[in-house]
Amino acid sequence: MGTVGISAVSNALILLFALLLDGVFGEPKWLWSRIPHPAVLMGRAVGWMDDQFNTGEKRGGILTLIALCTAAGMFGILVSNLPDYGIIQTMLAAILLAQKSLTQHVTAVANALRLSTGDGRLAVAQIVGRDTRDMDNSAIARGAIESAAENLSDGVIAPAFWFLLFGLPGLLIYKVTNTADSMIGYMTPRHREFGWAAAKFDDLINWIPARITAFLIALSHGALPKARLILRDAPLHRSPNAGWPESAMAVSLNVALAGPRSYEGEKLDFPFVHGEGRHTLTANDVDAASSALWRTWGAAVFVIAIVALLT
Numbered sequence: 001m002g003t004v005g006i007s008a009v010s011n012a013l014i015l016l017f018a019l020l021l022d023g024v025f026g027e028p029k030w031l032w033s034r035i036p037h038p039a040v041l042m043g044r045a046v047g048w049m050d051d052q053f054n055t056g057e058k059r060g061g062i063l064t065l066i067a068l069c070t071a072a073g074m075f076g077i078l079v080s081n082l083p084d085y086g087i088i089q090t091m092l093a094a095i096l097l098a099q100k101s102l103t104q105h106v107t108a109v110a111n112a113l114r115l116s117t118g119d120g121r122l123a124v125a126q127i128v129g130r131d132t133r134d135m136d137n138s139a140i141a142r143g144a145i146e147s148a149a150e151n152l153s154d155g156v157i158a159p160a161f162w163f164l165l166f167g168l169p170g171l172l173i174y175k176v177t178n179t180a181d182s183m184i185g186y187m188t189p190r191h192r193e194f195g196w197a198a199a200k201f202d203d204l205i206n207w208i209p210a211r212i213t214a215f216l217i218a219l220s221h222g223a224l225p226k227a228r229l230i231l232r233d234a235p236l237h238r239s240p241n242a243g244w245p246e247s248a249m250a251v252s253l254n255v256a257l258a259g260p261r262s263y264e265g266e267k268l269d270f271p272f273v274h275g276e277g278r279h280t281l282t283a284n285d286v287d288a289a290s291s292a293l294w295r296t297w298g299a300a301v302f303v304i305a306i307v308a309l310l311t
Contacts, residue, residue: 012308014086015163018093019301026100038095042179045071050184054194061194065180065201072176076169089168096175098155102148103293109144110286113137120283127151131262139261141281145289146257149217149249150242152293154178157216157300158209164304177202203240210241213296214248216303220295221252233273243273250274253288255281 027037036044049064079088105127113120120140125132127147135143158178162170177198184191185199214234218224230247237243237258250257256277260269278285 010086011164011167012304012311014090014167015093015160016301016304016308017090018097018163019099019160019297019304021090021094022097022099023297023301024100025094026104027095027098038092039175039179042068042072042176043183045176046180046183050191050194054184054190056190056193058193058196061184062197064194065177065197068176068180069173072172073169076167076172080168092168093159093163093171096159096171098151099293099297102151102155103290106144106148106286106293107290109140110283110290113140113283113286129263131265134262137283138279138281141283141286142255142257142259143261144286145249145253145255145281146246148289148293149213149245149257152217152296153206153210153213153241153245156297157213158206160300160304161209161212162205164307174205177205206241210244214244216296216299217245217248217252217292220299221292223248223252226251229274233275236271236273238270247273249289249292250277252292253285254278255285 032040045068049068053060053064079092082088109120109123109127112123117135117137117140120137121132121135124135124140124143124147128143130143132140132143159171159174162174166173180198181195181202184195185202186192186195214230215224218227218230223230229251230244233250234243234247237246246257250273254274254277256272256275256279258270258273260267262268272279
């Protein structure tokens with residue numbers, strides 16, 4: 001049942017079961033408290049390569065990314081050729097999807113925000129990279145909703161997309177690239193050159209999934225008639241991809257996202273996405289984003305089930 005010979009219907013069926021497994025069980029803490037999660041192992045590999053080969057040159061970063069992707073792809077091919085009827089592939093794919101854990105983190109922000117602004121700041125700090133110390137309730141809710149939209153693409157739709165096309169090797173290559181981008185793909189003095197390849201390749205492999213995510217969000221919320229607003233505002237985001245699911249989420253929930261925020265004490269005046277939406281947000285809006293995650297996940301599951309049946 002190798003990757004080269006695996007049929008589209010096999011990929012679709014495995015992915016369907018993996019999505020359902022992740023949606024029901026999520027991340028079992030009892031397991032990952034005893035053994036390292038595959039994403040943790042990927043992070044350790046990226047960190048080791050960074051320590052060993054980061055000389056501040058693009059060439060080192062390019063070779064590092066090639067090595068990481070090659071290792072991930074070869075491991076995926078090896079597992080795909082095991083005579084297990086796709087059971088191990090299903091389990092690994094479910095582990096590397098993040099639907100339930102994402103919704104749990106987003107819901108945690110809503111619950112914390114209902115307790116106090118301070119609790120909300122602590123909760124949202126777990127899922128955003130911006131400064132949270134001076135956030136008011138609307139900023140906390142906005143940050144949680146933005147994180148929900150962006151991570152829906154990175155953590156669910158994109159890995160599912162690459163698994164559907166190329167099986168487990170495609171999923172593993174995507175995940176190791178995404179992990180590398182999150183660790184070294186920054187414009188800091190240390191990683192400006194070394195992390196360039198990871199950042200650019202991550203942008204490339206997220207280009208299609210980000211737009212699929214936006215479509216699925218809009219489709220599951222009856223917002224396709226407002227597609228012009230999504231098309232108008234998606235390019236406002238500093239990322240070539242994150243703006244698409246974020247804009248679709250903003251239009252679907254009728255809220256204004258993005259806007260000014262602070263990173264490491266520096267205030268940045270980003271434009272609002274869907275600026276005509278509501279600017280005063282509450283924990284209820286975060287709950288609505290959690291519901292949107294499940295509705296979009298349901299749309300993705302439906303599409304994949306249709307692919308499996310038709311092929």
